[in-house]
Amino acid sequence: xxxxxxxxxxxxxxxxxxxxxxxxxxxxxxxxxxxxxxxxxxxxxxxxxxxxxxxxxxxxxxxxxxxxxxxxxxxxxxxxxxxxxxxxxxxxxxxxxxxxxxxxxxxxxxxxxxxxxxxxxxxxxxxxxxxxxxxxxxxxxxxxxxxxxxxxxxxxxxxxxxxxxxxxxxxxxxxxxxxxxxxxxxxxxxxxxxxxxxxxxxxxxxxxxxxxxxxxxxxxxxxxxxxxxxxxxxxxxxxxxxxxxxxxxxxxxxxxxxxxxxxxxxxxxxxxxxxxxxxxxxxxxxxxxxxxxxxxxxxxxxxxxxxxxxxxxxxxxxxxxxxxxxxxxxxxxxxxxxxxxxxxxxxxxxxxxxxxxxxxxxxxxxxxxxxxxxxxxxxxxxxxxxxxxxxxxxxxxxxxxxxxxxxxxxxxxxxxxxxxxxxxxxxxxxxxxxxxxxxxxxxxxxxxxxxxxxxxxxxxxxxxxxxxxxxxxxxxxxxxxxxxxxxxxx
Amino acid sequence: xxxxxxxxxxxxxxxxxxxxxxxxxxxxxxxxxxxxxxxxxxxxxxxxxxxxxxxxxxxxxxxxxxxxxxxxxxxxxxxxxxxxxxxxxxxxxxxxxxxxxxxxxxxxxxxxxxxxxxxxxxxxxxxxxxxxxxxxxxxxxxxxxxxxxxxxxxxxxxxxxxxxxxxxxxxxxxxxxxxxxxxxxxxxxxxxxxxxxxxxxxxxxxxxxxxxxxxxxxxxxxxxxxxxxxxxxxxxxxxxx
Numbered sequence: 179x180x181x182x183x184x185x186x187x188x189x190x191x192x193x194x195x196x197x198x199x200x201x202x203x204x205x206x207x208x209x210x211x212x213x214x215x216x217x218x219x220x221x222x223x224x225x226x227x228x229x230x231x232x233x234x235x236x237x238x239x240x241x242x243x244x245x246x247x248x249x250x251x252x253x254x255x256x257x258x259x260x261x262x263x264x265x266x267x268x269x270x271x272x273x274x275x276x277x278x279x280x281x282x283x284x285x286x287x288x289x290x291x292x293x294x295x296x297x298x299x300x301x302x303x304x305x306x307x308x309x310x311x312x313x314x315x316x317x318x319x320x321x322x323x324x325x326x327x328x329x330x331x332x333x334x335x336x337x338x339x340x341x342x343x344x345x346x347x348x349x350x351x352x353x354x355x356x357x358x359x360x361x362x363x364x365x366x367x368x369x370x371x372x373x374x375x376x377x378x379x380x381x382x383x384x385x386x387x388x389x390x391x392x393x394x395x396x397x398x399x400x401x402x403x404x405x406x407x408x409x410x411x412x413x414x415x416x417x418x419x420x421x422x423x424x425x426x427x428x429x430x431x432x433x434x435x436x437x438x439x440x441x442x443x444x445x446x447x448x449x450x451x452x453x454x455x456x457x458x459x460x461x462x463x464x465x466x467x468x469x470x471x472x473x474x475x476x477x478x479x480x481x482x483x484x485x486x487x488x489x490x491x492x493x494x495x496x497x498x499x500x501x502x503x504x505x506x507x508x509x510x511x512x513x514x515x516x517x518x519x520x521x522x523x524x525x526x527x528x529x530x531x532x533x534x535x536x537x538x539x540x541x542x543x544x545x546x547x548x549x550x551x552x553x554x555x556x557x558x559x560x561x562x563x564x565x566x567x568x569x570x571x572x573x574x575x576x577x578x579x580x581x582x583x584x585x586x587x588x589x590x591x592x593x594x595x596x597x598x599x600x601x602x603x604x605x606x607x608x609x610x611x612x613x614x615x616x617x618x619x620x621x622x623x624x625x626x627x628x629x630x631x632x633x634x635x636x637x638x639x640x641x642x643x644x645x646x647x648x649x650x651x652x653x654x655x656x657x658x659x660x661x662x663x664x665x666x667x668x
Numbered sequence: 669x670x671x672x673x674x675x676x677x678x679x680x681x682x683x684x685x686x687x688x689x690x691x692x693x694x695x696x697x698x699x700x701x702x703x704x705x706x707x708x709x710x711x712x713x714x715x716x717x718x719x720x721x722x723x724x725x726x727x728x729x730x731x732x733x734x735x736x737x738x739x740x741x742x743x744x745x746x747x748x749x750x751x752x753x754x755x756x757x758x759x760x761x762x763x764x765x766x767x768x769x770x771x772x773x774x775x776x777x778x779x780x781x782x783x784x785x786x787x788x789x790x791x792x793x794x795x796x797x798x799x800x801x802x803x804x805x806x807x808x809x810x811x812x813x814x815x816x817x818x819x820x821x822x823x824x825x826x827x828x829x830x831x832x833x834x835x836x837x838x839x840x841x842x843x844x845x846x847x848x849x850x851x852x853x854x855x856x857x858x859x860x861x862x863x864x865x866x867x868x869x870x871x872x873x874x875x876x877x878x879x880x881x882x883x884x885x886x887x888x889x890x891x892x893x894x895x896x897x898x899x900x901x902x903x904x905x906x907x908x909x
Binding site: 197204211350352354361 | 717719739740741742743744745746747749751752753754755757758762766767769770771773774775811814818824
């Protein structure tokens with residue numbers, strides 16, 4: 179009976195139990211009788227429930243606001259009446275970013291990246307209405323989220339469960355007595371891992387079930403297959419993270435000279451991992467792969483746009499374009515063109531602008547991806563750097579999802595521009611500067627509709643982070659196994 | 669059953685805790701190691717348990733070299749340290765059941781557990797109380813019950829009566845007599861000459877990591893033992909100086 183399987187078998191007339199299972203049961207009994215642990219678990223559960231409830235309330239409020247704003251914006255768009263299409267394109271629309279159901283657990287970058295984009299002629303705007311910018315000081319400090327509880331509080335519990343596993347027993351004298359019985363150290367480790375793992379992963383499972391239940395209450399759409407796959411992805415990431423923390427706690431406990439030394443070392447790592455590393459990593463990757471400031475970025479786009487003609491009819495590019503158009507239609511004067519030259523000009527300006535935007539945003543996004551890769555690599559040492567992107571990606575609140583929304587909004591903006599320019603081309607006369615399109619045109623421009631990337635794409639985007647996290651966790655398990663294989667009894 | 673062969677332990681820093689110890693304890697024999705602090709008594713016990721690795725020589729438990737196969741050696745041993753430390757939130761019965769299950773892989777029945785604790789001298793009403801409220805003597809008794817439940821072939825006792833009141837020490841000695849009469853091998857480390865004279869078949873006197881004398885206790889009273897202990901110690905001290 180040296181296996182770690184948690185089984186009871188009959189040998190003759192007596193029940194035999196595996197040593198690991200025996201250790202685990204003893205640990206559970208001790209935990210259950212320790213009022214400090216009962217209180218700690220109750221507080222953690224309360225934090226989970228409160229953060230989840232806050233997340234659900236926040237999600238509900240955002241959805242209602244977006245629904246009202248979308249309806250209002252559509253009404254304003256379609257009620258424009260007869261109007262020049264280009265003026266309508268300047269009048270613009272808003273594209274609102276739908277909030278994914280799992281944002282209840284991890285608001286991610288949404289509060290900072292903004293939730294809507296103003297779609298107007300000639301400009302690819304950034305998202306606006308950022309809670310952290312528009313809100314009070316309290317909202318700038320961040321709000322209690324389930325992700326924070328899982329990323330910060332549960333590892334702390336893993337440390338509190340594990341720091342005394344060997345060092346504490348050695349200090350108390352119980353380790354020597356156990357080892358004197360001929361117990362394999364591996365069985366002690368497995369038993370303790372089984373007991374502590376059940377507590378930590380049990381809390382994680384409760385949190386996951388809580389999120390699932392919270393979403394089920396919101397309606398069937400929230401628990402579709404994609405969301406379940408995302409929830410499983412988040413669970414997997416957090417489970418790997420917490421198993422690593424537990425193993426690290428055992429490893430340090432087995433090596434430390436005293437439980438106090440183990441606790442200090444582990445708390446030091448916890449503070450660096452949860453609070454320091456994410457901030458330092460941002461600064462380091464910014465130095466390694468710097469991004470332009472918003473002002474620099476806009477200026478660079480403006481410089482590129484200057485090379486195009488825009489509304490400048492004396493620009494050499496404009497003159498060249500006019501020549502090409504006249505030649506194409508075989509006429510010598512704009513007034514003789516069978517289509518609206520202004521419409522053609524606006525379409526040309528838009529298309530040249532699209533290439534400029536794509537080029538600049540493409541370069542920016544490539545730099546952002548490089549930053550992501552650097553952060554993922556650092557996740558081998560500080561696992562929160564690998565876990566946070568996984569959590570946000572599964573919740574649909576990371577940069578990749580935000581970029582996807584921005585791209586979709588830009589596609590919609592281009593549809594509006596194309597519709598406006600095409601209407602001008604087809605219907606406006608070159609000698610009529612006051613052309614107004616019929617109100618039906620506004621109806622023909624479809625509402626903005628956005629589908630988030632699939633769960634599979636969220637999983638796929640997190641391969642590097644899953645790899646970093648798994649390497650860290652496996653290394654911790656390996657070190658725990660090695661350090662506890664010959665524990666010092668005294 | 670227990671055999672030390674040129675067993676030597678030099679700790680890092682150069683302190684020789686045990687210097688070529690040769691010793692054999694037969695089944696059913698109670699062997700007491702006497703000597704002052706630092707004589708190497710506890711190191712001897714720890715070497716049999718392979719809690720520390722020998723620098724040279726061997727410690728055999730029933731023919732098994734404890735350095736080569738520590739798990740097998742430990743499975744044959746029962747160990748009662750100076751302070752038996754148990755889990756304070758578990759009752760005496762639960763502690764016994766836990767350590768027995770670890771040692772044997774068997775689940776101890778409650779009646780068996782109560783019987784073992786009672787035979788070790790623990791008051792019946794104490795068995796169901798959390799160990800946090802136990803005295804040192806009560807914990808020692810649970811330690812003895814654990815060794816009995818384990819079915820150990822040899823018992824290593826390290827200052828087992830240190831800090832016990834005379835009555836508890838006497839009960840303890842009686843229990844050791846019982847175990848030895850059942851064929852158990854006992855190696856006991858103690859400062860207590862009275863206990864050694866009362867329980868031991870033989871005593872070994874240690875000084876500076878060496879076994880300087882071995883005496884049969886039969887026919888010796890407490891005064892004889894004390895005299896022999898002092899003479900052997902003085903001889904060893906003069907040799908060392």
